Amino acid sequence: xxxHTNDDHGIGHxxxxxxxxxxxxxxxxxxxxxxxxTYVDLGPANIWIALAVAVVKGALVGLYFMHLRYDxxxxxxxxxxxxxxxxxxxxxxxxxxxxxxxxxSPPDTVRPVAG
Amino acid sequence: xSSENEHTGDTGHGDNHHPAHLAHHFETPEQQFESGKLGxxxxxxxxxxxxxxxFCAYAIYRGNHQDVFLYGYGALDKMWGATNTxxxxxxxxxxxxxxxxxxxxxxxxxxxxxxxxxxxxxxxxCIKGVEYxxxxxxxxxxxxxxxxxxxxxxxxxxxxxxxxxxxxxxxNLGGEAHGGGxxxxxxxxxxxxxxxxxxxxxxxxxxxxxGDEDARHLGSVSPVIIPAVFGAPADxxxxxxxxxxxxxxxxxxxxxxxxxxxxxxxxxxxxLWNDLSGAEQKKVHLFFGIYFMMTGLHGxxxxxxxxxxxxxxxxxxxxxxxxxxxxxxxxxxxxxHLVDLIWIFLFPLLYLIH
Numbered sequence: 001x002x003x004h005t006n007d008d009h010g011i012g013h014x015x016x017x018x019x020x021x022x023x024x025x026x027x028x029x030x031x032x033x034x035x036x037x038t039y040v041d042l043g044p045a046n047i048w049i050a051l052a053v054a055v056v057k058g059a060l061v062g063l064y065f066m067h068l069r070y071d072x073x074x075x076x077x078x079x080x081x082x083x084x085x086x087x088x089x090x091x092x093x094x095x096x097x098x099x100x101x102x103x104x105s106p107p108d109t110v111r112p113v114a115g
Numbered sequence: 116x117s118s119e120n121e122h123t124g125d126t127g128h129g130d131n132h133h134p135a136h137l138a139h140h141f142e143t144p145e146q147q148f149e150s151g152k153l154g155x156x157x158x159x160x161x162x163x164x165x166x167x168x169x170f171c172a173y174a175i176y177r178g179n180h181q182d183v184f185l186y187g188y189g190a191l192d193k194m195w196g197a198t199n200t201x202x203x204x205x206x207x208x209x210x211x212x213x214x215x216x217x218x219x220x221x222x223x224x225x226x227x228x229x230x231x232x233x234x235x236x237x238x239x240x241c242i243k244g245v246e247y248x249x250x251x252x253x254x255x256x257x258x259x260x261x262x263x264x265x266x267x268x269x270x271x272x273x274x275x276x277x278x279x280x281x282x283x284x285x286x287n288l289g290g291e292a293h294g295g296g297x298x299x300x301x302x303x304x305x306x307x308x309x310x311x312x313x314x315x316x317x318x319x320x321x322x323x324x325x326g327d328e329d330a331r332h333l334g335s336v337s338p339v340i341i342p343a344v345f346g347a348p349a350d351x352x353x354x355x356x357x358x359x360x361x362x363x364x365x366x367x368x369x370x371x372x373x374x375x376x377x378x379x380x381x382x383x384x385x386x387l388w389n390d391l392s393g394a395e396q397k398k399v400h401l402f403f404g405i406y407f408m409m410t411g412l413h414g415x416x417x418x419x420x421x422x423x424x425x426x427x428x429x430x431x432x433x434x435x436x437x438x439x440x441x442x443x444x445x446x447x448x449x450x451x452h453l454v455d456l457i458w459i460f461l462f463p464l465l466y467l468i469h
Binding site: 031046072082089097098 | 144156205214452455
């Protein structure tokens with residue numbers, strides 16, 4: 001409808017195509033990487049590498065596809081806040097779960113085998 | 116749509132001729148756009164917290180029962196999971212591109228991109244369907260229907276359990292980058308082999324593996340799995356010394372005789388049924404509970420996202436959006452990206468357990 005189309009004018013940030021494609025290529029690269037790493041046995045490091053790669057991918061999606069990098073920082077604050085509370089939730093739950101293990105009798109010793 | 120875009124954001128006063136899409140409690144289109152986005156982000160935060168409950172369940176359960184996860188994840192197909200990741204990432208790309216098209220007033224491109232994004236959702240759900248079907252075929256249902264479900268210390272569905280054990284053990288032996296294949300104990304239901312899995316591989320074992328593991332797995336490959344499950348005396352070769360005092364004397368010597376050992380998970384990636392302790396064997400069904408709840412809730416979000424995108428498509432086709440008013444596309448896009456974001460975490464946590 002409008003004849004003049006100008007990237008820098010108007011509402012919101014317009015992502016250039018090269019950026020979208022670049023982010024997509026990175027996301028695919030990290031997907032291949034995270035699958036490839038599972039074929040190498042690094043012991044407990046595997047899960048942390050997988051999670052780190054997921055965080056990087058998530059950050060790419062959030063920053064570029066979801067425009068957070070160009071948005072009002074308040075939106076990022078909400079997202080980061082959600083993750084922080086999630087970390088508190090899961091962190092404290094995990095700290096707690098180990099605390100009672102020695103008080104729990106293995107089910108097989110206490111419970112008679114019922115039919 | 117009519118006479119919009121005669122102003123560029125400095126309309127604090129001329130209230131009477133604001134564009135049709137500007138609700139009159141907002142001063143400028145920018146303010147309206149930013150407010151809408153802020154609201155969406157608050158909603159997305161609650162979504163993250165909702166999924167967070169499931170991630171918490173996952174973390175606690177995996178932290179306490181690593182071998183159960185190593186065992187149960189054998190039922191999942193890494194390559195399908197990776198394919199679905201790529202599908203969802205691609206649909207995220209088309210969605211972001213669609214937002215760009217909307218911002219630039221490129222009507223046709225916007226419609227194309229919305230359609231492609233929708234097709235991405237269709238593709239994702241189809242692959243998910245193929246995966247769920249494979250679970251269904253082997254009685255790996257959620258909840259108390261699961262083949263691994265125990266009731267009162269006894270397997271609720273002994274025959275289905277036997278089948279599911281054969282299925283997962285077979286996959287765990289053959290599914291990795293190892294040469295070995297699955298095995299089919301007597302009584303294994305024929306006809307379920309149709310699923311595109313590694314079930315039907317030869318029983319021979321690739322000799323080039325780590326020796327220790329080899330011995331262990333060769334031991335449990337033999338069909339003694341059945342006696343182990345049904346309480347008959349297990350073959351001597353499957354009885355291993357308890358690894359730690361905690362595992363000793365735990366089991367009611369009948370059922371769990373063969374499986375009384377829990378293994379240090381870090382040393383091997385293949386866990387077979389008999390590697391699980393008796394207490395762990397009774398918890399395997401919970402892995403599938405977590406798997407189905409996490410992927411199910413996520414799948415529901417994909418479906419909701421697809422409905423949103425379809426709605427955006429028809430609105431866009433009716434000419435509802437312009438480069439001055441594209442907030443619904445942007446906000447719908449945020450939802451779709453969040454679905455993608457959650458999958459980015461689900462994929463390694465469920466499919467890439469090591």
